[in-house]
Amino acid sequence: MSEQVLVETADRIRTIRFNRPTKKNALTQDMYDAAAEALESADTDPSVRVSIITGTDGVFTAGNDIVDFTQRPPDFNEHDVPPVRRFMLALLNAQKPVVAAVDGLAIGIGVTLLLHCDLVVASDRAVFKTPFVDLALAPEFASSQLMPRIFGHAVAAELLLLGETWDATRARETGLVNRVTEPGKLDETARFIAAILAAKAPTSLKASKALMRQPVESIEDRMDRENAIFASQLQSPEFAEAAAAFLERRAPDFDKLG
Template sequence: MSEPVIIERYAENSAVQVIRFNRPEKKNAFTRDMYRTMTDALNAANSDNGVRVTVFFGTEGCFSAGNDIGDFLAAAMGGSMGQDLIDFLYALAKAEKPLVSGVDGLAIGIGTTLNLHCDLTIASDRSQFRTPFVDLALVPEAGSSLIVPRIMGQQRAFAMLAAGEAFSAEDARLAGLIWKVTTAEQVEHQTLSAAAKLAAKPPEALKIARDLIRGPREEIIARIDEEARHFAARLKTAEARAAFEAFMRR
């Protein structure tokens, strides 16, 4: 059985680390084990001088359908989501080197909010970004309730995070969520090319520029924690359990 997350180096530039979601039979929905693997890769990159950029990819036609609903349902039934998701969000927010993503197809839930922490995102023209948190009786996560209004404005942020409206790739580009739209055939090539260009730049100057652009991380971390408290409480509610069970019956 293939690994659900593949960590590799870009063959043409070993300074580019690639994190590839590889669970296509489940639309690359993230499990706790997947979060741990991705967190370890991000944290290792911070202290590895051989890694200058990390790239995220899904599989053809699907970036990620978000968190595995089975894990949500287990938590609603009295279990726990554990710390794995939060650790991954911390790793994203605290990443010391550029993050780049190439999105093709579905980007749902954290499949959308992950890109908020990326410095460059290139998406195929068939991509769709959607965060159905409220539809699942949950709340936004990954610091999205802070970041999205800043980049999109209040009404588009509400449409995405509360109303759960789908954004096309072009909608997402115009809203500032992603950088560029291309074809499905070109998304991986263009993403790796952009990552390689970043990896070739003077690393110390790039780090300073990136830190200045992104600003202090403390506010983002605080919002991740605040969202997580609400999220954990919502997982235990009857309406969340009913929403998860309805989703599983589809």
Template sequence: MTDTIRIERDGRVLVVTMNRPDKKNALTHAMYAAMADAIDGAQEDDGIRVVLLTGAGDAFTAGNDLVDFQSNPPRGTDTPVARFLRAILNAEKPLMAAVGGVAVGVGTTMLLHCDIVVVSENAMLQTPFADLALVPEAGSSLLLPQVVGTALASDMFLTGRRLSGEEAVQIGLASRFAPHAELETEARRIAHGIAAKAPEAVRLTKGLLRRNREETGARMAHESALFTERLKSPEFMEAATAFMQKRPPNFG
């Protein structure tokens, strides 16, 4: 476990908090590994019935830590990133998210694997993969169009369009809205309510709703291969350098 991921047992709810507020909870390989361990462990723990993801400070997560990923690009199927993506794809127990700040890149795409997403007025969702010379991940090129339609998914992926929490609820990317001061309390209340229900009925219901996991997993694998190639591309090198230098990228 790492101190950048905080794990709390709240009754039958496991609260997993991305805890790197000085970097807006940007995700490193170590953080992915810790979250994968927590989610996978919860599946084997009869005392846990719901997993709730949240972020410390004023962010959910700003997405991948570009310095960490540029210096150590993920390769293969057993990397921390791959393990995390498999964990959220295959989780049989309900996954929830409380989003009270920026949710960029994987911060948005992981929500597609959450069964309940609660957002506040401070939430801002964005998928700026093309801005970084990357491609969508987490199966989002399949799942996002299914949720919001191809037109809006294309707008989000190709322009990096930002969505407010209210918009996320309106288009079905989030389940509920809560005032920011009450966000985590409301998310925990919902989680405890689900945890009090018949666990096998809940598991089977989620399985029916998520019945296309095999197709999603295949798309996720294809995206991951492309994503890894993009991390070695001259376009990504320029995008990452421009990001660090706080200037617009020049793609010629």
């Protein structure tokens, strides 16, 4: 792992921390590779139930390192997957929940990656900006589709066309952020949320996330898809433990199921 991306796993939670504060955590291709590796391995590591993506004190990430990208521009047509695309695919396809904890600057991909996390916590000093047009570029990470869908076209245009800066309050109002807290309580809040997720039935949690990420389909088709998973879960050890815990008036313990 890169020293500029710190990875720690404890209490079933993997923390992936951008750690390049002297450059405002601007992301290099090496950092993308390291973050992608951490996400990919989390999906196959039974000791990990949830991942947290965060930055350092006062800085989430200033986005792509412009110098690194101009010197080594990613070729999205090459046979090998560029590191930035590897990271995008790792986050997009993450089977287990991902929580983002944002303090201070979140610029460019520091904003668009949040669209692919399951829950986002921000400090009250967080700021969000996507200056793609200002840099004569175009939106990325499917933000041109997801932002209008989530926020509505007019609100998405504030970020993607005007390049406006949102504070934490505006981000919470639009639905980009789930919760806002004091900077000193950000890590604690993110880990609290992650711990709640980590205690839930892992197979059920992954299935629910996968359903929420499915492309739009007819209501009947979605019902059929849900019902098939629901029926399967009824026969699972997880449901047996949840039902027993309910009847015994205790918290379920899914760790004992392996």
